Amino acid sequence: MIQTHDLSFEYPGGHQFNFPDINCKENEMMLVLGNSGVGKTTLLHLLGGLLTATTGGIKIQNKDITKLFGAELDLFRGQHIGIIFQNNHFVHALNVLENLMLAQSLAGAHRDKQKCLQLLERLNIGHKAKSKIKFLSQGERQRVAIARSLINNPSLILADEPTSALDDFNSNEVLKLLEEQSKKIGSALIIVTHDNRLKDKIDKKVILS
Amino acid sequence: MKISTLAWRNVITNPLNLILNIILFGLGVGLISFLLLFNQQLKDKFDNNLAGIDLVVGAKGSPLQLILCSMYHIDNPTGNIPIKTAAPVLRPNHPLIKKAIPLSLGDNFKGYRIVGTNHEIMELYNGKIESGELYKNNMEVTIGKAVAVETNLKIGDEFSSAHGFEDDQDLTHDHASFKVTGILAGTGSVLDQLILTNTASVWAVHDHHEDENTVENHNHDAHDENADHTDHLHDNSNSDLLQHEDKEITSVLIQYKNRTNFQALNFGRNINENTEMQAASPAIEINRLYSMIGVGTDTLRSLAIIIAIVSALSIFISLYRSMKERKYELALLRVMGASRVKIFMLIILEGLILASIGYIFGALISHLSMEWMAGYLKSDFRYNFTGWVFLNEEWILFGVSLIIGFIASIIPAIQSARSDIHKILSEK
Numbered sequence: 249m250i251q252t253h254d255l256s257f258e259y260p261g262g263h264q265f266n267f268p269d270i271n272c273k274e275n276e277m278m279l280v281l282g283n284s285g286v287g288k289t290t291l292l293h294l295l296g297g298l299l300t301a302t303t304g305g306i307k308i309q310n311k312d313i314t315k316l317f318g319a320e321l322d323l324f325r326g327q328h329i330g331i332i333f334q335n336n337h338f339v340h341a342l343n344v345l346e347n348l349m350l351a352q353s354l355a356g357a358h359r360d361k362q363k364c365l366q367l368l369e370r371l372n373i374g375h376k377a378k379s380k381i382k383f384l385s386q387g388e389r390q391r392v393a394i395a396r397s398l399i400n401n402p403s404l405i406l407a408d409e410p411t412s413a414l415d416d417f418n419s420n421e422v423l424k425l426l427e428e429q430s431k432k433i434g435s436a437l438i439i440v441t442h443d444n445r446l447k448d449k450i451d452k453k454v455i456l457s
Numbered sequence: 458m459k460i461s462t463l464a465w466r467n468v469i470t471n472p473l474n475l476i477l478n479i480i481l482f483g484l485g486v487g488l489i490s491f492l493l494l495f496n497q498q499l500k501d502k503f504d505n506n507l508a509g510i511d512l513v514v515g516a517k518g519s520p521l522q523l524i525l526c527s528m529y530h531i532d533n534p535t536g537n538i539p540i541k542t543a544a545p546v547l548r549p550n551h552p553l554i555k556k557a558i559p560l561s562l563g564d565n566f567k568g569y570r571i572v573g574t575n576h577e578i579m580e581l582y583n584g585k586i587e588s589g590e591l592y593k594n595n596m597e598v599t600i601g602k603a604v605a606v607e608t609n610l611k612i613g614d615e616f617s618s619a620h621g622f623e624d625d626q627d628l629t630h631d632h633a634s635f636k637v638t639g640i641l642a643g644t645g646s647v648l649d650q651l652i653l654t655n656t657a658s659v660w661a662v663h664d665h666h667e668d669e670n671t672v673e674n675h676n677h678d679a680h681d682e683n684a685d686h687t688d689h690l691h692d693n694s695n696s697d698l699l700q701h702e703d704k705e706i707t708s709v710l711i712q713y714k715n716r717t718n719f720q721a722l723n724f725g726r727n728i729n730e731n732t733e734m735q736a737a738s739p740a741i742e743i744n745r746l747y748s749m750i751g752v753g754t755d756t757l758r759s760l761a762i763i764i765a766i767v768s769a770l771s772i773f774i775s776l777y778r779s780m781k782e783r784k785y786e787l788a789l790l791r792v793m794g795a796s797r798v799k800i801f802m803l804i805i806l807e808g809l810i811l812a813s814i815g816y817i818f819g820a821l822i823s824h825l826s827m828e829w830m831a832g833y834l835k836s837d838f839r840y841n842f843t844g845w846v847f848l849n850e851e852w853i854l855f856g857v858s859l860i861i862g863f864i865a866s867i868i869p870a871i872q873s874a875r876s877d878i879h880k881i882l883s884e885k
Contacts, residue, residue, distance in 0.1 A: 298878050350463065355794040
């Protein structure tokens with residue numbers, strides 16, 4: 249589902265990161281571990297097409313996204329990659345359901361209200377569909393963010409520190425949720441984190457240093 | 458979800474900001490739109506009442522005053538002229554003059570002027586009788602539509618006039634009673650505001666008025682007989698007027714047979730130089746009036762432009778600020794698949810929406826305040842203004858508003874579109 253080779257990125261200041269090759273198939277889960285400053289977020293942004301690699305290639309769905317630019321890259325990202333950020337961002341003018349439907353239409357997909365509601369139901373936040381984002385708790389926000397990353401049935405789901413702010417119980421819950429839901433749509437799941445609690449729970453891992 | 462829906466939702470999600478923008482923008486637009494409405498209607502009123510009149514002849518004095526008094530009925534007369542003096546222009550079969558319509562002013566009823574004249578005045582303003590018939594005998598009047606509506610006078614009603622031009626109970630002539638014989642259809646011209654009668658009736662009331670002041674213990678009955686005898690005109694025609702050389706009229710409205718005739722061009726100047734009367738050209742005087750009022754309009758217009766700049770600035774600042782506040786949101790839209798062009802259009806649309814709402818608010822203010830002011834203008838000038846007209850210029854104003862909205866949003870739009878989403882999303 250996703251393969252990289254010889255990936256590197258050099259910041260304008262001269263700081264360079266070289267990343268090990270990543271290979272994650274559908275229905276697979278992968279952990280990218282590392283301490284702060286080793287380029288975890290940089291890698292995640294490269295994989296998500298938010299940043300253009302200096303060298304190397306990234307193949308998602310057999311398409312090299314390092315060869316995509318502009319609107320084409322934006323659309324590919326919207327259609328094939330779901331990203332969950334450490335800080336959950338939303339469009340605050342819209343309610344939960346509308347945020348999901350916006351993700352559908354920005355990816356050029358058919359707006360399917362039923363699908364959104366079913367997904368929210370699956371994540372146990374169906375009752376918050378009409379709520380404004382600002383009235384959600386932190387945990388509810390994370391569930392909405394997960395729902396949004398799943399809504400277009402992406403081939404790849406990237407999660408940036410999804411558990412580091414949570415206690416053990418909730419950390420486990422979120423991990424379970426991510427695993428279940430990504431398996432359900434058959435996508436590859438890559439979790440980027442410094443949270444060592446996850447180390448033993450996921451077999452496949454890459455450690456950055 | 459369309460990008461325009463999102464723009465709309467973004468705009469209304471911050472009501473305080475929205476209100477501030479609308480008020481600032483709306484005031485600018487409102488002021489300009491109000492000026493447009495007022496100027497246009499004022500000009501229409503003046504133009505409508507030009508009524509093909511080429512020259513007004515009256516007593517010497519201010520030419521503008523003569524025009525305002527005789528054509529628009531909003532100023533006092535410059536004085537009266539003896540028929541003897543006015544005879545040359547009243548003479549039938551004058552080689553240059555097609556119509557010479559005498560006006561005799563001096564009295565009013567509830568502020569509406571009583572005008573002694575002949576039936577030709579109807580043709581000037583395309584007046585038509587709506588009910589009843591035109592005045593024929595002495596002390597019979599035909600009233601304009603607005604007079605009928607405002608005073609509730611009906612056919613057959615009698616009323617006493619008051620001396621002068623303002624509604625004043627103390628100056629009412631108790632014994633001179635006019636009788637309404639007809640009501641005119643509305644024309645949109647000054648004719649709607651007039652009470653028409655024959656010239657002799659004005660003379661009759663005027664004689665009473667002099668008698669009241671100069672002769673005490675006068676026998677009214679005897680006087681009335683006398684007055685009727687001497688003042689009676691057979692048919693109220695100009696030839697008839699010429700039989701009463703000692704009597705006076707206020708002014709004469711003149712329409713040339715051919716206004717480009719060389720002699721016609723010099724006709725007014727000849728009167729001014731060689732007679733005791735003055736001749737004033739409505740076109741010249743009204744243009745002079747426009748240029749005098751125009752100074753005030755210019756000042757207001759620059760003020761409006763300044764307000765427009767301020768409101769453009771307010772839209773700019775509000776968009777710029779919200780763009781900074783929403784940088785994560787905008788980056789998120791890119792993550793979800795929106796291109797840079799879409800982000801650019803989103804911000805531009807927000808600017809256009811703000812400008813449009815501001816425009817609508819401004820147009821509402823201007824039309825409502827025009828309508829509100831119309832009430833005052835009506836009581837002061839007896840002119841009907843209205844807030845319920847839409848001018849073509851307002852479409853232009855709407856276009857300009859959109860341009861302002863576009864210009865104000867272009868910098869925030871470009872910045873948002875160019876922003877580095879990796880950098881924004883890396884900030885913790």
